[in-house]
Amino acid sequence: MKTWPKRFLSLTLAASAFGFGYLGYTHTQNRSFALAEEKREEVRAGLAHAEDLATAFRSVGKVVEPSVVNINVRKKGPDIRSLPIDPEDLRKFFPKGPDGEDLVPKNFRNPKGGNAPADPDSPDDETPFEMPDQIGTGSGVIMEYSDGKGYILTNNHVAGAAEEMIITLSDGREIRNGKLLGTDPKTDLAVVQIDADRLSPAKWGNSDDLQKGDWIMAFGSPFGYVGSMTHGIVSALNRQAGILGMGGYEAFIQVDAPINPGNSGGPLVNLHGEVVGINTAIASHSGGFQGIGFAIPSNQAKFIYTALKDKGKVTRGWLGVGIRDVAKFPQIAKSFDYDGHTGVIVDQIIKGTPATGKLQPGDIITAVNGKDVESVQELRNAIAAMPPGAEVKMKLFRGGNTENVIIKLGEQPDNVLAMRANPRDNPAAPKDTTTSADALGVKVQTLTPEIAKRNNLDLKSGAVVMRVTRNSPAARAGLVPGDVITQIGKKQVETADDLIAALEKEDLKKGVRLYVTNGDASRFVVVTSEK
Secondary structure (H helix, E strand, C coil), X not given: CCHHHHHHHHXXXXXXXXXXXXXXXXXXXXXXXXXXXXXXXHXXXXXXXXXXXXXXHHHHHHHHHHHEEEEEXXXXXXXXXXXXXXXXXXXXXXXXXXCCCEXXXXXXXXXXXXXXXXXXXXXXXXXXXXXXXXEEEXXXXXXXXXXXXXXEEECHHHHCCEEEEEEECCCCCEXXXXXXXXXXXXXXXXXXXXXXXXXXXXXXXXXXXXXXXXXXXXEECHHHCCCEEEEEEEEEEEECCCCCCCCCCCCEEEECCCCCXXXXXXXXXXXXXXXXXXXXXXXXXXXXXXXXXXXXXXXXXXXXXXXXXXXXCCCCEECCEEEEECCCCHHHHHHCCCCCCCCEEEEEECCCCCCCCCCCCCCEEEEECCEECCCHHHHHHHHHCCCCCCEEEEXXXXXXXXXXXXXXXXXXXXXXXXXXXXXXXXXXXXXXXXXXXXXXXXXXXECCHHHHHHCCCCCCCCEEEEEEXXXXXXXXXXXXXXXXXXXXXXXXXXXXXXXXXXXXXXXXXXXXXXXXXXXXXXXXXXXXXXC
């Protein structure tokens, strides 16, 4: 009888412990559930911000779409005579008749002679067969409207050389009176004028305000799908893609917004619905979008647009120098005691240009009009965006000191390369007139009036490179026969013997700077040798 109370007490304690455990477990579960619900509400609140972004995209679309146009163009096919193949060889691409005869167009003839079939009733001087007209589609954006005239900005590769244009507005109207006011192949831009009413121009944005990660939207007619809009972010700025060739001006905005054939010429806009770029190209192995698109910055496009609209052509400022990047040629920069990592090295001054008497070979340009210049691309774009006659203030590193120079720009010639390019012959000379510069791995000869005249060189002295030994220090530095060495370090080279004597005093392990001129241009090179 005495053990029963003890057992009862044990059972009571066990029941109490179970009750408290259960209550604790329930409380913990309830607390976890409440926290989860709190978190879910936080996420739900965050979705409102996502909806805000979607609202922004929708709003941008409503603002920009009335300004976007589709441009269908027809361009004349190339004359068969302009093809890099003998027209006679093209006969095999024409179909055969039932009896195996060539079904060649009647006016297809070989302009070089040949025996290609021709219409016997046609005169001998009949126009040779031409390739079919080229049909394409692109986009554009209305940037201005006044007095019943609209002005459309698009790509040169869309509207340039168009025989016919059909411009479709956002409201479905087709305009066939488009007039090409001007093109600029160096930036791939063109301006088209149309006569129409009820046009809605877009607004310019400031592309200099763009940063990596900014939201952007691309408008246009990819694959002919009019009224398309895509979005993405700015992936990079100031890209050079090599699309426009050596004479082109590239400072592309790289984006990941899908851009496809047909988007060319359409606007790239920011979240304010402002045009910050013109869609131009894609980097692709398949021909379709693969994550990398390029757009011309609006600040560059605006300058070109204004010039083409007002004058039908672009006139650019010009210095008249040969230049290269400090970042790509640090050895040359260091040879001038320059410790910076950015800037532009002046290699050559073209005679009779604005830079003559103001700049010197070896100058390192670090700023233009108070804005730092880090690369050749930046300097070229800055000068080209200024009108002829404008005065620019340049900050230079020269002879160990910083200097400021003011230069009045000239007008850039149509063919800049022709200003400094001259025919270059191999200056062959008798073997007994050459001298070996074994340290460099070259044979050189003192420049003669005959060699200078033959190569159209404006030089009276120097050491002409006659031969370059394979895999030599000179070969690795890029020296070639015909180069004229006029300076080694700070010492002028007037003869081959001057070069040999100066080389004996130089330590090629540390590198020696040469100033070299040929029929194309002048440049600095640094030659090093481990021996």
